[in-house]
Amino acid sequence: MLFNSLTFVVFFVLVLALHNAPFDWKTKKTNLLIASYLFYAAWNPPFVILLWISTVIDWHVAKRLFIEQAQNRRRMLLTISVAVNLGLLGYFKYGGFLLENFVTLAATAGIDYQPPDWNIILPVGISFYTFQTMAYSLDVYFRRAEPSKSFLDFALFVTFFPQLVAGPIVRPTHLLPQFATPRVATPRQLYWGLALMTIGLFQKIVVADGLLAPTADAVFGAEEMLHPVDAWLGTLAFSGQIFSDFAGYSTTAIGVALTLGFGLPDNFRFPYAAIGFSDFWRRWHISLSSWLRDYLYVPLGGNRKGNLRTYANLMTTMLLGGLWHGASWTFVVWGGLHGLYLAAERWLTARLGDRAIWSKLPVQILLAIVTYFLVNITWVFFRAADFPQAWRMIVTMLTWVTDGEKVLPTVHVLQTVITIGIMLIIHWRMRNRQLQEVVERLPTWFTGLIWGTMVTLIIITQGGSDAFIYFQF
Amino acid sequence: MPSSTSSSDMRRSALIALLVTILLMSGWEAYWRSDGSVPGYRNSEGLWAMERRRINDGEGDKTVIAGSSRIFFDTQLDVWEEESGERPIQLALEGTSPAALMEDLVDDLDFTGILIVGVSPGVAFSGYEYRGDAFKRFEEETPTQWLGQQISLLVEPYLAFYQSAYSLFTVMKRQPWPARDDVLVERDVRRLAIYTRDRNARLYEKVETDEGYAEIAKEIWAQFFVPIEERSEEELKQGLENRNNQIERVVAAANSLQERGVEVVFVRNPSEGHYALSEPMYNPRAETWDVLIERTGALGIHWQDHEELQGYWLPEWSHMTGSEADRYTKALYHVIQRERRQDAQDD
Numbered sequence: 001m002l003f004n005s006l007t008f009v010v011f012f013v014l015v016l017a018l019h020n021a022p023f024d025w026k027t028k029k030t031n032l033l034i035a036s037y038l039f040y041a042a043w044n045p046p047f048v049i050l051l052w053i054s055t056v057i058d059w060h061v062a063k064r065l066f067i068e069q070a071q072n073r074r075r076m077l078l079t080i081s082v083a084v085n086l087g088l089l090g091y092f093k094y095g096g097f098l099l100e101n102f103v104t105l106a107a108t109a110g111i112d113y114q115p116p117d118w119n120i121i122l123p124v125g126i127s128f129y130t131f132q133t134m135a136y137s138l139d140v141y142f143r144r145a146e147p148s149k150s151f152l153d154f155a156l157f158v159t160f161f162p163q164l165v166a167g168p169i170v171r172p173t174h175l176l177p178q179f180a181t182p183r184v185a186t187p188r189q190l191y192w193g194l195a196l197m198t199i200g201l202f203q204k205i206v207v208a209d210g211l212l213a214p215t216a217d218a219v220f221g222a223e224e225m226l227h228p229v230d231a232w233l234g235t236l237a238f239s240g241q242i243f244s245d246f247a248g249y250s251t252t253a254i255g256v257a258l259t260l261g262f263g264l265p266d267n268f269r270f271p272y273a274a275i276g277f278s279d280f281w282r283r284w285h286i287s288l289s290s291w292l293r294d295y296l297y298v299p300l301g302g303n304r305k306g307n308l309r310t311y312a313n314l315m316t317t318m319l320l321g322g323l324w325h326g327a328s329w330t331f332v333v334w335g336g337l338h339g340l341y342l343a344a345e346r347w348l349t350a351r352l353g354d355r356a357i358w359s360k361l362p363v364q365i366l367l368a369i370v371t372y373f374l375v376n377i378t379w380v381f382f383r384a385a386d387f388p389q390a391w392r393m394i395v396t397m398l399t400w401v402t403d404g405e406k407v408l409p410t411v412h413v414l415q416t417v418i419t420i421g422i423m424l425i426i427h428w429r430m431r432n433r434q435l436q437e438v439v440e441r442l443p444t445w446f447t448g449l450i451w452g453t454m455v456t457l458i459i460i461t462q463g464g465s466d467a468f469i470y471f472q473f
Numbered sequence: 474m475p476s477s478t479s480s481s482d483m484r485r486s487a488l489i490a491l492l493v494t495i496l497l498m499s500g501w502e503a504y505w506r507s508d509g510s511v512p513g514y515r516n517s518e519g520l521w522a523m524e525r526r527r528i529n530d531g532e533g534d535k536t537v538i539a540g541s542s543r544i545f546f547d548t549q550l551d552v553w554e555e556e557s558g559e560r561p562i563q564l565a566l567e568g569t570s571p572a573a574l575m576e577d578l579v580d581d582l583d584f585t586g587i588l589i590v591g592v593s594p595g596v597a598f599s600g601y602e603y604r605g606d607a608f609k610r611f612e613e614e615t616p617t618q619w620l621g622q623q624i625s626l627l628v629e630p631y632l633a634f635y636q637s638a639y640s641l642f643t644v645m646k647r648q649p650w651p652a653r654d655d656v657l658v659e660r661d662v663r664r665l666a667i668y669t670r671d672r673n674a675r676l677y678e679k680v681e682t683d684e685g686y687a688e689i690a691k692e693i694w695a696q697f698f699v700p701i702e703e704r705s706e707e708e709l710k711q712g713l714e715n716r717n718n719q720i721e722r723v724v725a726a727a728n729s730l731q732e733r734g735v736e737v738v739f740v741r742n743p744s745e746g747h748y749a750l751s752e753p754m755y756n757p758r759a760e761t762w763d764v765l766i767e768r769t770g771a772l773g774i775h776w777q778d779h780e781e782l783q784g785y786w787l788p789e790w791s792h793m794t795g796s797e798a799d800r801y802t803k804a805l806y807h808v809i810q811r812e813r814r815q816d817a818q819d820d
Contacts, residue, residue: 001617006624008617042617191483198490210642409658410650444482448489455490456497462640 001042003197003252004205004463011039012256015109015161025182029152032160032260039161040124047123052215055158058133059085062140062147076140081137092122097243098325125165127324131291133158136172138295145173153179162256166249168267168287175262192436196255198433202454203248205463211419212241213413219393220383225404231396233408235376237416238383240423243271248284260308266362272375272424275367276349277341280375288324294316309347315339326384330390334381341374368428389452499644502634510633510680513667516674518610518672522670525611527562527787533583535562539574540569542674543669543742544591546792550673552802557724565670567662568603570596575726587736589809590723592636592765593744593791594756595721598716626670626703637662660693666794675795680788690789701754717757720778722762727769736772738764738809742801743776743783772812779808794799 001008018031041048061081070075080101096118106113136157139145148154157175185193219226219234227233236394250267257264267287272282280290296316303310315336356364377394384390396404408416430438437446516521528537536553537546538561545565554560564574571590578584595601610618629635637643643661652658663686666674679686701709727737741762746754756762757777766773776782783805786796793801 005617005621007621010620010624042620043615130769186480188480188483189482191487194487195483214642214646294809369726389709406654406656408653409646409656410653411648413653414650415645438481444485445489447486449493451486451490452493452497455494456501457641460501460634460639460641462635462637469675 003203003249003256007042011035016259020184026109030154030184031178033152033156036156036159036161036164037088040159040164043124044121050092050123050126051159054130054133055155056084057081058137058158059148059151059374061137061214065137065140066147067081070434072358076139078141080467082134085134089126089130092120092126094327095120095324100160113465123309128167128169129158129164131288131324132169135169135295139172141202148172148176150179152424159263160238160257161248162260163264164261166246166253167285168250168253168265169291170264170287178262185259185261189261190193193255193257196258196368197252198255198451198454198458199251200248200252200255203244203251205248205455205461206457207419208241208244208248208425210461211415212237212244215408215416216241216383217408218412220389222387222405222407223389225401226396227393227402227404227406228396228400229406230404230406233413233416235383235393235397236420239272239379240416240420242379242382243268243423246470253401270427271369272429273373273427274375275364276371277338277345277374280371281338281342285298288321292321297322312344314342314346318342330381330384330387333390334389337374337378337381341378365428428472476749497629502632504633505639508684508768510636510639511666511667512630512633513636514629514670514672515625515636516666516668516672517625518604518607518617519614520623520668520672521564521566521567521604521607522611522614523622528578528581529583530622532562533581534586536560536587536589537562537578537584538565538589538591539571539578540565540589540591540740541569541571541593541596542665543593543791544589544740545672545793546676547798548589548591548805549675549795549798549802550669550671552799552804556803556806557611559754560671563674566607567665568596568601569605569607570600570602570719571648572597572600572722572726573602573605573608574786575723575730577611577626579726579729582733584737585733587738588730590739591739592741592762594741594752594761595748596718598756599712600715600719600722600760601813602699636664636805639660657697660696662693663689665690676788676792680792680794687788691746692817693711694790698747698751713757715763717731720768723765724768727771731769731771733754737769738813739769739771739773740777740805741773741777743786743787743793744791745786748790772809772816774808774812775803779804781808 001011008215015032015035018035019028023031035411036052040051040371046452058081061077065074065077088283097116099115103113103115136145136147140147153176155173156179157170157451159168163170215237219230222230231353246424247268254266267288269283269286271280271283272281281353297313300313300316301309302313305313318335318339319332319334320335322331322333325331325334358367369468377397380393380397381390384393393403442450499526518581527535532631536557536559538548542565545563546601548565549561549562550560550563565571566574571592575588577589633639638661647661647663655811664677665680666677668674680690681687704712732746739762758777762775774782782801787793787797792798
């Protein structure tokens with residue numbers, strides 16, 4: 001079920017009403033669990049079975065992991081959990097990709113192998129919930145957490161509908177304790193939740209789909225070499241589109257959870273004001289970057305095993321992070337570029353990082369611009385359909401050869417320039433602030449005016465219920 | 474969450490937001506109503522899928538209409554029902570070749586009725602599928618899409634602004650922005666019809682009463698027209714190949730349907746103005762329509778062959794006004810029946 005659909009409006013009202021009805025806590029949690037399965041089944045009912053598989057396996061594995069003392073048995077149990085979760089992910093998400101690469105390799109070796117078509121539908125959000133359940137088993141394995149005492153709580157942790165299909169990827173230690181005690185939203189939580197839902201839907205429907213998608217689609221849909229202005233505008237538009245789309249989902253999810261009385265962690269903190277790439281990854285898709293840090297980078301040795309190993313760990317983490325996004329080499333390159341940026345930043349910081357000049361405002365602005373510029377280069381690989389297209393875009397953007405095709409009409413040029421300009425100013429101004437801090441300083445009438453205007457714009461945009469970009473990951 | 478923001482502040486903000494929303498939405502609705510818009514059902518993929526499902530829900534023996542906007546707008550279901558006693562299932566899709574629907578129906582053994590296929594040369598012989606997503610929607614509709622469609626149907630008849638032609642960014646796009654060098658901007662088709670819940674389409678009155686609006690529609694139809702002499706050899710070759718492919722598709726589908734007892738009737742509705750120039754130029758009757766009728770052996774009703782089907786008012790060259798469509802539907806129905814009887818006698 002999409003947040004930006006009429007179905008969700010009705011679903012949300014019913015869930016909210018049930019959650020505030022005079023039932024006992026166990027009944028309310030059962031209601032939420034059933035609602036979560038319905039939310040997921042609304043796309044493709046049979047895929048609920050995958051959720052059940054993850055739930056049952058990780059529930060039993062974690063229980064055994066907790067009581068088991070023998071290290072080799074604990075390893076075996078963890079392997080079962082990881083193999084099941086990554087197995088599901090591998091089969092549904094990477095099966096076609098692996099097969100395609102195998103065929104290419106075989107052809108290189110002179111073997112003409114023609115496999116049957118790999119027509120497997122990707123279950124929505126599988127990358128998110130498999131990582132979330134794996135975190136549970138891993139936490140118990142590393143003795144960072146105890147297994148849940150309630151199967152209902154655990155099943156709800158795996159399936160909790162606000163963040164089920166596109167995050168934030170929530171840690172068991174964050175969400176499970178919230179299911180232990182009765183919760184309904186306080187009036188303040190309810191209103192904040194509704195306000196956050198409005199902001200999230202505004203980002204998705206008005207900014208991502210309405211203002212920026214037409215430019216990004218036109219530019220990345222072009223088959224010819226483009227004029228550099230168009231190539232840049234398309235890339236900038238995509239940078240704003242993907243942020244607004246994904247942050248919009250997270251903000252809506254956080255808002256929905258809050259209206260039910262639950263807190264979810266922030267997933268974005270104005271990332272386009274980042275100064276450097278460590279800063280960027282502390283602001284962009286925070287729940288994934290911290291997951292990769294805690295469950296991949298640190299177990300690989302992190303920065304504790306010397307410089308060379310640190311760089312290798314960084315690259316491995318970012319390459320796999322890239323592959324997490326999609327089964328394509330363009331995503332691997334996207335991750336690889338981020339790995340290179342992080343490695344280069346680490347190298348430079350070790351040599352030049354302690355100079356006073358870096359803290360001066362003009363230099364900070366310059367560094368933020370350089371960071372945004374380099375992030376945009378990576379977005380080209382993220383959005384391009386294939387390498388030839390990515391290469392065409394990069395060449396025209398960096399060489400500024402002006403004999404390419406212009407494809408953007410004036411209205412889309414204006415929409416992109418104005419929207420991205422406003423977005424960058426907001427990100428910079430909000431760099432070290434919290435949204436709530438700013439809102440609470442505004443006069444009540446002004447907050448209401450902005451809020452009402454956003455709701456109106458959402459309605460009159462008449463979004464076509466376009467799926468969120470991150471659903472495909 | 475900030476502790477210093479009281480819930481009463483947020484409640485006040487929420488109330489103001491609600492008032493602002495009601496005020497702004499009332500203004501937006503009033504604006505479109507003052508512009509002449511009336512509420513109506515949306516011609517959505519979900520609605521098409523609902524109608525398509527009727528074939529599998531016990532109405533497979535009915536008359537089904539396929540084709541593009543001409544047969545869609547020019548055929549009035551009320552009139553057809555009055556004349557025949559049976560209300561057809563309207564599955565035509567504007568800007569969309571009938572080939573895909575015909576192929577779909579070949580595989581659907583529930584369909585045993587009569588298939589009326591509207592042939593608009595520019596669409597049918599190019600294979601253009603402006604509304605191709607409707608087929609996908611029918612095949613892959615998720616439970617949430619189905620429910621969303623049902624909910625949408627509850628509000629559509631009451632809101633004038635709730636039409637894709639009036640969505641914020643569609644309206645923004647069609648403002649007279651200065652041109653950017655030689656970038657070609659395709660002008661989107663404005664609202665042209667009012668739809669009922671079972672997809673009866675009737676030309677929007679504004680096309681009939683507002684000359685300027687009809688003029689815009691004409692400009693949109695003609696926006697990318699290139700005289701055939703200015704086409705390159707390669708383009709012409711490609712066009713011809715495309716046309717032959719489409720004829721093959723339609724012939725194959727028609728023959729398959731006929732083999733299992735489905736009666737197929739092709740209908741070519743009137744057009745004029747720019748279309749009177751472009752259609753014979755790119756798709757001469759002898760090389761398209763006549764070939765189709767000959768190779769399928771189906772009944773073909775061409776407006777040029779029947780006096781009753783001529784002389785209707787098409788304010789934007791392609792579609793009839795509502796009242797003209799009423800007259801035309803009645804005439805068309807009787808021409809089809811007469812020709813069917815004639816064919817039966819000949820056999």
